Amino acid sequence: MAKDEFKEFKLVGTRPDRPDGLDKVTGRARYGADISAPGMLWAAVLRSPHAHARIVKIDTSKAEALTGVKAVITRADFPTGLTGEDWNLQENTMAGERALYDGHAVAAVAATSKLRAEEAVRLIEVEYEVLPHVIDVDDAIKPDAPVIREGAADATVPEGMPPNVVRYMEFGRGDVEAGFAEADLVMEKTYKTEATHQGYIEPHACMGQLGADGKGEMWVCTQGQWFIRKMCTAVLGLETAQLRVTPSEIGGGFGGKTTIFMEPLSLALSKKAGGKPVKLVMSRSDVLRATGPTASASMDVKIGMKKDGTITGARAEFRMQGGAFPGSPVDMALYCAFAPYKLTNVEHVGYDVLANRPKCAAYRAPGSPMGAFAVESLLDEMCRELDVDPLDMRLKNAVREGDTASYGPKYGSIGLVETLEATKAHPNLSIPLGPNQGRGIAAGYWFNHNGETSVSMAISEDGTAQVSVGTPDIGGSRASIALMTAETLGIPYEDVRVNVVETGALGVNEPTHGSRATFASGKAAVIAAGHAITEMCKRAANEWGIDPEAVEWVDGAAQPAGDNAGKFPPMSIAEIAGKMGSTGGPISGHHESVPEGVGASFGCHVVDVEVDPETGRTTILRYLVVQDAGRAIHPAYVEGQYQGGAAQGIGWALNEAYIYGDDGRLQNTVFLDYRVPVASDLPMIDTVIVEVPNPGHPYGVRGVGETGITPPLPAIANAIQEATGARLCELPMSPPKVLAAIKAKGG
Amino acid sequence: MSKVHVTTSVNGDEVEFLADPRETLLDCLRDHIGLTGSKEGCGTGDCGACSVTLDGTLVCSCLVLGVEADGKRVETIEGMADGAELHPLQRKFIEHAALQCGFCTPGILVAAKKLLETNPNPTEEEVRYWLAGNLCRCTGYDKIIRAVMDAAAELRQEAA
Numbered sequence: 037m038a039k040d041e042f043k044e045f046k047l048v049g050t051r052p053d054r055p056d057g058l059d060k061v062t063g064r065a066r067y068g069a070d071i072s073a074p075g076m077l078w079a080a081v082l083r084s085p086h087a088h089a090r091i092v093k094i095d096t097s098k099a100e101a102l103t104g105v106k107a108v109i110t111r112a113d114f115p116t117g118l119t120g121e122d123w124n125l126q127e128n129t130m131a132g133e134r135a136l137y138d139g140h141a142v143a144a145v146a147a148t149s150k151l152r153a154e155e156a157v158r159l160i161e162v163e164y165e166v167l168p169h170v171i172d173v174d175d176a177i178k179p180d181a182p183v184i185r186e187g188a189a190d191a192t193v194p195e196g197m198p199p200n201v202v203r204y205m206e207f208g209r210g211d212v213e214a215g216f217a218e219a220d221l222v223m224e225k226t227y228k229t230e231a232t233h234q235g236y237i238e239p240h241a242c243m244g245q246l247g248a249d250g251k252g253e254m255w256v257c258t259q260g261q262w263f264i265r266k267m268c269t270a271v272l273g274l275e276t277a278q279l280r281v282t283p284s285e286i287g288g289g290f291g292g293k294t295t296i297f298m299e300p301l302s303l304a305l306s307k308k309a310g311g312k313p314v315k316l317v318m319s320r321s322d323v324l325r326a327t328g329p330t331a332s333a334s335m336d337v338k339i340g341m342k343k344d345g346t347i348t349g350a351r352a353e354f355r356m357q358g359g360a361f362p363g364s365p366v367d368m369a370l371y372c373a374f375a376p377y378k379l380t381n382v383e384h385v386g387y388d389v390l391a392n393r394p395k396c397a398a399y400r401a402p403g404s405p406m407g408a409f410a411v412e413s414l415l416d417e418m419c420r421e422l423d424v425d426p427l428d429m430r431l432k433n434a435v436r437e438g439d440t441a442s443y444g445p446k447y448g449s450i451g452l453v454e455t456l457e458a459t460k461a462h463p464n465l466s467i468p469l470g471p472n473q474g475r476g477i478a479a480g481y482w483f484n485h486n487g488e489t490s491v492s493m494a495i496s497e498d499g500t501a502q503v504s505v506g507t508p509d510i511g512g513s514r515a516s517i518a519l520m521t522a523e524t525l526g527i528p529y530e531d532v533r534v535n536v537v538e539t540g541a542l543g544v545n546e547p548t549h550g551s552r553a554t555f556a557s558g559k560a561a562v563i564a565a566g567h568a569i570t571e572m573c574k575r576a577a578n579e580w581g582i583d584p585e586a587v588e589w590v591d592g593a594a595q596p597a598g599d600n601a602g603k604f605p606p607m608s609i610a611e612i613a614g615k616m617g618s619t620g621g622p623i624s625g626h627h628e629s630v631p632e633g634v635g636a637s638f639g640c641h642v643v644d645v646e647v648d649p650e651t652g653r654t655t656i657l658r659y660l661v662v663q664d665a666g667r668a669i670h671p672a673y674v675e676g677q678y679q680g681g682a683a684q685g686i687g688w689a690l691n692e693a694y695i696y697g698d699d700g701r702l703q704n705t706v707f708l709d710y711r712v713p714v715a716s717d718l719p720m721i722d723t724v725i726v727e728v729p730n731p732g733h734p735y736g737v738r739g740v741g742e743t744g745i746t747p748p749l750p751a752i753a754n755a756i757q758e759a760t761g762a763r764l765c766e767l768p769m770s771p772p773k774v775l776a777a778i779k780a781k782g783g
Numbered sequence: 784m785s786k787v788h789v790t791t792s793v794n795g796d797e798v799e800f801l802a803d804p805r806e807t808l809l810d811c812l813r814d815h816i817g818l819t820g821s822k823e824g825c826g827t828g829d830c831g832a833c834s835v836t837l838d839g840t841l842v843c844s845c846l847v848l849g850v851e852a853d854g855k856r857v858e859t860i861e862g863m864a865d866g867a868e869l870h871p872l873q874r875k876f877i878e879h880a881a882l883q884c885g886f887c888t889p890g891i892l893v894a895a896k897k898l899l900e901t902n903p904n905p906t907e908e909e910v911r912y913w914l915a916g917n918l919c920r921c922t923g924y925d926k927i928i929r930a931v932m933d934a935a936a937e938l939r940q941e942a943a
């Protein structure tokens with residue numbers, strides 16, 4: 037229930053124009069590739085055409101001899117001796133002894149023009165010795181699979197596991213076998229999901245400059261300028277504080293821009309070219325081949341259920357490959373898989389597996405959609421089998437405040453029950469369906485995240501306020517932070533300017549990830565505004581000659597707190613600010629912490645589909661997202677997150693997948709072939725904002741970005757079963773697969 | 784490759800530049816004229832972020848060569864507002880929160896403007912099919928479609 041009419045607050049919950057709107061509708065906003073500098077060079081990157089190959093020799097002499105070429109680099113230009121994730125990042129930025137996937141960078145050039153740099157790249161000669169490769173996660177753990185990297189496994193991997201297993205986990209509680217024995221129905225199935233890409237429309241772009249003195253600057257589209265700084269300097273062996281990183285506007289990230297892929301190349305090229313700035317912009321095929329998609333997964337799930345829908349035991353065993361490096365989100369997938377349900381007997385097993393694919397990156401609720409696809413699909417089939425209503429089953433097993441989560445911690449205030457009840461009450465559920473149509477329901481979960489946060493705010497001479505945050509604004513966070521700051525200060529929304537600042541301006545901030553910007557930067561901004569209010573009350577108290585404790589802040593002004601304090605007219609923020617120079621100097625507030633009080637978010641989606649029995653094509657007829665926001669600061673951008681998450685989930689469910697040839701090369705490297713949903717694929721996406729305020733945030737915010745991508749995968753599979761009788765256990769549910777499943781059913 | 788002298792009109796202004804014959808119109812707009820409002824999302828004609836009009840025809844500027852603009856009229860996002868006065872589509876996009884990251888927005892606005900010039904009273908389905916060549920990864924299109932429909936209604940009222 038989007039409470040636009042909710043009048044507890046003056047500004048929170050309203051829908052003003054976003055502060056960066058004008059720049060973004062006029063083409064003025066500057067994204068990663070939109071900036072140039074005097075003397076700037078252009079970079080281009082040579083990439084491996086092989087999925088797995090030993091690099092025997094690289095001859096750059098012809099490229100170097102080309103007029104206009106100012107620098108050519110290979111791995112030999114990087115420092116050696118890195119370990120752990122720093123080594124992984126360096127190895128992924130530029131291949132060392134071996135190219136580990138199709139698209140892996142092997143050399144880079146800086147030249148006076150883009151075309152010249154591209155010409156030069158074509159003159160670099162690389163001798164490869166092609167090695168056997170492995171792409172599929174289940175193939176990668178077979179005993180005869182090519183080994184991606186000896187010794188990559190960490191201490192969690194028990195003796196005797198296949199060499200491509202690099203991380204292993206098992207956790208749970210109770211006794212699952214006893215749980216299964218108690219059940220009236222036990223079902224077990226295997227599910228597979230392919231890798232998908234975040235598909236942000238803006239390709240990675242940066243302009244880097246690095247001098248021989250080790251001081252550098254970078255302009256880059258990123259979700260986190262401090263992450264860029266830390267990772268680039270680690271990869272290049274620089275001192276962290278010597279690199280200053282300014283975030284551009286960002287054309288989408290969804291987790292994919294929380295790490296580095298090619299940014300250190302621009303710095304290394306710049307240094308070699310005598311410190312000239314170097315611009316590096318990826319093509320779409322570079323993005324698809326060589327930046328982080330999500331992991332692919334193979335998952336076994338076993339669940340026991342009583343006739344009344346009570347879940348008695350649950351077991352998940354997930355195998356995920358996240359490319360040629362450790363780091364698939366198999367842990368997150370397991371944590372989220374059963375998170376909506378109250379379970380006494382639950383067991384999780386996870387394998388992080390290497391394969392010859394690009395290094396995966398976070399993608400919106402990393403891991404959660406895959407786990408939900410498996411678990412929510414199986415639960416739906418069991419409900420059908422036992423003739424239990426899927427929403428009632430979820431309500432019966434739903435976790436509540438104080439329950440222990442399937443993955444261990446105790447839940448604070450959560451809104452799953454409210455979310456399921458709001459779903460049940462929605463009119464979409466009573467719309468009758470026609471032939472070949474089906475309705476699917478699924479739930480989803482995301483933790484939300486806090487992270488290192490540093491925010492400064494300052495009162496200007498005229499009583500307006502500026503807030504400096506370190507979290508790039510990807511979908512309206514300037515607006516939500518301005519609303520909360522203005523609400524706290526008691527001044528108009530328009531009087532607050534929120535600036536996303538460079539690394540030199542604040543302490544370390546984690547990126548805009550984990551649905552944390554409005555929660556963490558917002559909370560810090562509110563606390564910082566509180567410090568400024570305390571100071572302004574003190575200034576007023578000094579002038580009135582009363583105790584600062586006897587002053588309160590109401591509607592943007594200091595006033596005596598009650599008659600005993602003295603009789604003075606309110607002193608407005610503008611009045612106090614106007615004379616701050618003579619009353620003690622600048623007035624500002626600052627807060628830095630890892631903010632406590634993260635509020636988890638549950639969602640429930642309902643989708644109506646129609647499946648063409650002749651082609652297997654699925655059309656989305658209606659779509660409903662119900663999700664607990666805690667509180668919607670700017671409801672329009674909360675709805676936007678719900679709708680965008682659902683659309684990405686629909687793409688993942690129906691079309692999107694990394695398609696590899698037998699040669700291990702990625703075959704769909706342009707948007708024509710890697711087909712994301714277009715406007716004509718989708719209906720309007722209905723949203724219900726449930727508001728169970730998070731007590732850990734001054735305005736009740738939970739974070740809304742990620743949960744919404746989780747339920748679509750199973751919800752659509754569930755709807756397709758209802759429409760066709762066929763159960764799809766593998767994504768994407770593209771027309772040929774749906775058709776084959778219908779045929780297999782004899783339909 | 785030697786460069787070609789191109790004379791063209793961009794958003795009503797006469798513009799001259801030297802183009803390598805291999806350069807796209809998008810590259811020329813962005814790198815030679817400094818108009819970076821048109822975006823490159825794919826370079827293959829699949830995303831529409833680079834949408835401009837060339838002599839009134841809606842094109843992907845990544846699929847047009849810079850030299851082809853010689854003697855033609857180019858309209859880009861930078862020319863959409865009338866001075867400080869936003870085009871109704873631009874206003875409605877802000878009002879409806881029809882952008883999140885905003886990277887697709889210039890291309891979608893240019894394409895939608897052409898739609899409303901061609902068909903002032905489009906149905907939802909017509910808007911969806913017209914914009915099917917403009918990818919937006921953030922919004923799920925819902926608010927974009929609403930903003931376009933609302934701008935269309937406002938423009939019809941103005942015209943009436």
Ligand code: FES
Nearest residue numbers: 824826828831845
């Ligand atoms: S950049 Fe031209 S269509 Fe994508």
Ligand code: FES
Nearest residue numbers: 883884919920921
């Ligand atoms: S708003 Fe980000 S791609 Fe459309």
